[in-house]
């Protein structure tokens with residue numbers, strides 16, 4: 111077992127070891143068109159790189175959920191209401207629920223969210239070479255790792 | 267390393283059953299490529315991959331070394347980054363351990379559990395290993411950490427495919 115993603119093979123593994131997997135990570139992607147389109151794609155790429163790293167690091171205890179996507183042109187309250195629905199489904203199976211996003215609108219709603227919201231401003235990776243990219247993502251990931259492990263240790 | 271999404275047996279059974287005969291001819295091509303792919307073969311045969319670490323930089327303290335290589339599956343080639351924990355043991359021998367926990371596959375770290383210094387620690391279900399990779403009884407991992415075969419060329423460390431061990 112080296113991965114825990116939303117693909118049939120991994121889900122089968124998950125069902126076999128469910129009792130050990132108490133954590134879920136859900137990426138939140140705001141989708142924009144027009145002028146903001148590029149920025150919204152960059153943010154999605156950034157979050158994807160991070161969640162992939164988290165998933166690899168903690169395969170045996172967490173599952174990476176498909177992203178929750180919403181339209182940026184709609185009020186954030188609408189997305190919030192939908193996310194509540196997701197939360198209600200997820201909380202039946204997972205003790206720890208993490209939402210990862212670079213959309214700052216969620217910060218204003220942080221108190222209303224159950225689960226842990228992790229907000230990271232997106233960093234445009236385009237101008238970097240591969241090793242700079244790797245170093246940056248690695249650095250950010252290490253910080254995320256400790257957020258997760260701290261939560262786990264806290265709940266022991 | 268070498269994680270194939272479809273095993274060869276599964277793949278053959280896909281082409282032989284369920285799919286119409288007219289499809290089978292079309293699917294023979296990718297199957298052949300899949301079967302003889304040299305990158306895939308090298309991976310399974312244990313090719314050594316260069317790491318950015320020099321043997322002279324090693325101490326008795328395990329350090330994290332990341333290394334990248336190309337992995338090809340049936341559809342595309344991608345860069346894969348792996349990690350090893352490397353140190354020199356008391357006899358000066360280089361030891362390179364896989365960080366993949368033998369319980370359920372999380373990544374272990376060196377010396378991060380304050381209550382148990384100088385051990386590898388897995389934060390997922392608090393698995394622990396001694397410095398040589400031996401799993402500590404009473405914690406979840408059933409086996410020692412896998413061991414990479416090591417070579418030194420031009421001063422740099424090269425690693426082969428990590429091998430499972432039943433005891434240390």
Ligand code: FES
Pocket residue numbers: 170171367368369370371372388389390391392393406407
């Ligand atoms: S995955 Fe390491 S202790 Fe469970």
